[in-house]
Amino acid sequence: xxxxxxxxxxxxxxxxxxxxxxxxxxxxxxxxxxxxxxxxxxxxxxxxxxxxxxxxxxxxxxxxxxxxxxxxxxxxxxxxxxxxxxxxxxxxxxxxxxxxxxxxxxxxxxxxxxxxxxxxxxxxxxxxxxxxxxxxxxxxxxxxxxxxxxxxxxxxxxxxxxxxxxxxxxxxxxxxxxxxxxxxxxxxxxxxxxxx
Amino acid sequence: xxxxxxxxxxxxxxxxxxxxxxxxxxxxxxxxxxxxxxxxxxxxxxxxxxxxxxxxxxxxxxxxxxxxxxxxxxxxxxxxxxxxxxxxxxxxxxxxxxxxxxxxxxxxxxxxxxxxxxxxxxxxxxxxxxxxxxxxxxxxxxxxxxxxxxxxxxxxxxxxxxxxxxxxxxxxxxxxxxxxxxxxxxxxxxxxxxxxxxxxxxxxxxxxxxxxxxxxxxxxxxxxx
Numbered sequence: 001x002x003x004x005x006x007x008x009x010x011x012x013x014x015x016x017x018x019x020x021x022x023x024x025x026x027x028x029x030x031x032x033x034x035x036x037x038x039x040x041x042x043x044x045x046x047x048x049x050x051x052x053x054x055x056x057x058x059x060x061x062x063x064x065x066x067x068x069x070x071x072x073x074x075x076x077x078x079x080x081x082x083x084x085x086x087x088x089x090x091x092x093x094x095x096x097x098x099x100x101x102x103x104x105x106x107x108x109x110x111x112x113x114x115x116x117x118x119x120x121x122x123x124x125x126x127x128x129x130x131x132x133x134x135x136x137x138x139x140x141x142x143x144x145x146x147x148x149x150x151x152x153x154x155x156x157x158x159x160x161x162x163x164x165x166x167x168x169x170x171x172x173x174x175x176x177x178x179x180x181x182x183x184x185x186x187x188x189x190x191x192x193x194x195x196x
Numbered sequence: 197x198x199x200x201x202x203x204x205x206x207x208x209x210x211x212x213x214x215x216x217x218x219x220x221x222x223x224x225x226x227x228x229x230x231x232x233x234x235x236x237x238x239x240x241x242x243x244x245x246x247x248x249x250x251x252x253x254x255x256x257x258x259x260x261x262x263x264x265x266x267x268x269x270x271x272x273x274x275x276x277x278x279x280x281x282x283x284x285x286x287x288x289x290x291x292x293x294x295x296x297x298x299x300x301x302x303x304x305x306x307x308x309x310x311x312x313x314x315x316x317x318x319x320x321x322x323x324x325x326x327x328x329x330x331x332x333x334x335x336x337x338x339x340x341x342x343x344x345x346x347x348x349x350x351x352x353x354x355x356x357x358x359x360x361x362x363x364x365x366x367x368x369x370x371x372x373x374x375x376x377x378x379x380x381x382x383x384x385x386x387x388x389x390x391x392x393x394x395x396x397x398x399x400x401x402x403x404x405x406x407x408x409x410x411x412x413x414x415x416x417x418x419x420x421x
Contacts (some may be wrong), residue, residue, distance in 0.1 A: 072227030174219035
């Protein structure tokens with residue numbers, strides 16, 4: 001049955017309509033989780049708030065389990081899903097820049113929009129900085145192109161790399177997630193006097 | 197306050213157990229029988245997506261780069277195959293694709309099988325038959341050898357007002373044609389005499405010549421949180 005648009009069950013025009021609804025739901029959940037506060041977001045780096053880890057880990061695990069069940073029940077064709085190619089060098093460099101930006105700016109791109117949406121000035125400033133960064137990157141792209149496209153491993157998954165089945169990967173991630181939730185809860189209980 | 201904390205804690209424990217149980221369930225649930233068998237409507241859906249088509253440019257590039265992952269299968273009869281075919285292609289006539297001698301070439305997951313004939317009608321029919329048997333990695337050369345001939349062997353020069361990409365594509369095709377034995381046209385050689393294009397274009401290319409083809413990499417969409 002799925003994916004719905006590549007299988008022409010829905011026409012491509014629905015792409016943007018669905019995107020709006022998913023965007024609204026995503027924004028709502030982020031705001032409800034307190035992700036418009038930069039102090040809450042960076043708590044994961046300083047060790048006083050682990051909401052980011054919990055929310056995104058839960059989202060990843062639920063998606064993994066959901067996709068596999070939908071595929072096994074015949075509602076989704078697993079092979080037709082798009083797998084983003086892994087550009088190893090860009091991924092490592094990008095992660096370092098993203099991490100630095102996150103810990104110093106207090107937002108990731110999505111949450112900065114969320115913060116700006118409720119009128120937070122730091123969110124707005126972050127977006128302006130983000131746009132400047134985009135322009136600089138675009139202008140410098142010819143210089144960076146070689147690095148940008150280096151070490152393209154293609155659409156590889158953990159299954160291809162480690163030879164573990166999708167099911168086992170999901171179980172491992174779920175167990176790691178639950179352990180992480182437990183450990184962060186214990187840490188959270190010990191650090192109660194941090195004001196933010 | 198303490199009671200509330202206890203309830204929240206119980207909820208978290210319940211959710212954690214539910215997640216682990218669902219994940220473990222995946223190991224023991226093989227899916228509905230219908231999900232693993234490819235029913236006619238699924239084959240039809242797959243054929244409608246058109247993701248199984250390779251165009252001539254893609255195939256030319258794969259042949260030139262010596263891509264070891266593709267298996268070119270000429271579905272025409274042996275007489276036509278003997279006359280000309282794509283370099284490196286093997287001949288499995290359309291009527292014999294399910295013969296015991298040949299089915300092993302399709303029932304595997306090592307190669308991307310590319311089916312082709314003069315047009316893509318026979319290859320499309322073969323693709324439907326092979327895909328309905330749940331054989332993986334089946335592809336069809338879009339337009340068959342005729343299209344390959346018209347795009348790679350005898351590419352049409354774009355009009356002067358065409359966008360630059362059309363000229364890039366034309367030059368790539370001319371260079372590709374050179375690999376397949378087509379003499380370089382006068383315009384590409386900068387005025388030197390080059391001769392005409394042969395009728396078959398030397399598709400069967402006994403002696404391979406290397407041509408460097410520079411193709412622009414497609415930009416992929418990237419996501420983020």
